[in-house]
Amino acid sequence: MRKFHTVTVVGLGVIGGSYAKALSALGYRVLGVDSDAQTLQAAADDGAIEQGASDPDAFFAQSDLIVFALYPSRIADYLHAHLHAIAADCVLTDVAGLKSHFVQQICASLADRADLQFVFCHPMAGREKRGYAYADPSVFCGANFIVTPTRTACEETIERVEALAREIGFGRIRRITPQLHDEMIAFTSQLPHAIAVALINGDTHPDTGDFIGDSYRDLTRIANINEDLWTQLFLENADNLIAQLDAFERQLRIVRDAVAARDAQTLRETMIRAGIRRRKLESDRAKTQ
């Protein structure tokens, strides 16, 4: 399988920065695009990128892979504006946490360049902090990697991108449709973020920090949320998220009703079911690592 040689990473935030660090450590030639000059300097100082620029055109002309690590809503326009500069037969990929709507947008903006292939990916790793300063490629180690193939990429190209993901250290790699991706992500990612936000916003006591243990700390870690990104992700996946919020509320009602009825047996059974599911999650994960 042909390996990539020169990779341009567009957007050196926490995820793009982590990609740049991972790829340069693996020996790839990495070029970095960011609107922030300090970020480019920091990435160059780290050796995460060979060169940096705010305008991508010169880098796009010499890359055989471009990673768009931008907010999902910006990718299509950005691609459209710089489409002319991209080298022939270049492979494009992204890191967006939402697919259906954005995949359509992006495919439309690719229409004039039948030679380009876009492999839509969602690396399921992140940090609750934002910005290059928090970029850390170790978050990819063993993490899930999802590919949502479309007709804009052939099998061989998809496999090249998956091979790169494996090289970076991702664990399980799965292919699903953009639609199923967005349904799953509403449950596994968006619902937990909505819960964390609601939990911490319900805090009514000034000294709560003195009365917490790891459980509250764990459940609110992601409440330190990037409001611009997540407002976009929530609203572009509104129907799926609402369905999951409603399903979660029904599950929480089971607990509430059992507590209200002092129904120890239902509570115990509900907890036993939860414990079994959680231990299965751990044992499944152990198998892939």
Added chain:
Amino acid sequence: MRKFHTVTVVGLGVIGGSYAKALSALGYRVLGVDSDAQTLQAAADDGAIEQGASDPDAFFAQSDLIVFALYPSRIADYLHAHLHAIAADCVLTDVAGLKSHFVQQICASLADRADLQFVFCHPMAGREKRGYAYADPSVFCGANFIVTPTRTACEETIERVEALAREIGFGRIRRITPQLHDEMIAFTSQLPHAIAVALINGDTHPDTGDFIGDSYRDLTRIANINEDLWTQLFLENADNLIAQLDAFERQLRIVRDAVAARDAQTLRETMIRAGIRRRKLESDRAKTQ
């Protein structure tokens, strides 16, 4: 301040075992009581206890501190059954995650021994796994420690127990009433556990493990729950927990309604508020460590 010399730990589960390890490492003479012979052997092999037994009476007669690391509902009866064996002027303490109801029970069972002082404590550290095999005193390091004083202990004795907590490594130590403790704990501990259980029980897809990131992992860690202990904790604090579940549902509704209305501004504001609160929690914690 007089230091304790000989400590009996009753119940060498994950918390009692962690206490035994911490105390023996600090040079205290530690005696261990557990109904399980293998647990006693393991704790003796580790050097966590000097001696172990299933019957506490011989140890109680020579201890100046007894730590009851039993299920909260069992402490009063246990104490009552072995009250005669406890040395004069011994100090008693517990690790129970719930206070009001149990404190009353325990105080009642102490009535015949005015020389004994009970300092009610809640070390806010734990593991989602149970049993001595998971005992690890490092979980106490920097953790919150709550004392709910009652008339069964004088100031000096409370300070002795607090000094020991500091020696073990606990961070912030707070005194509050049993009633306020149970209200706070309904929010900071019981609500997160109810949420984790409901979240993982709502999983409807067989391959969810392939589509999760750290957020789902963090929010469901405590779903691996001890159903006997937590059923007891939920039901003995039912009114406080229900109030918190209802308040949480209202917060979650704010998110849901904003998503349903495609109201980006409310969503952003809700997330900004959550982020500010979470960062405050982190900075408050950093100050005490």
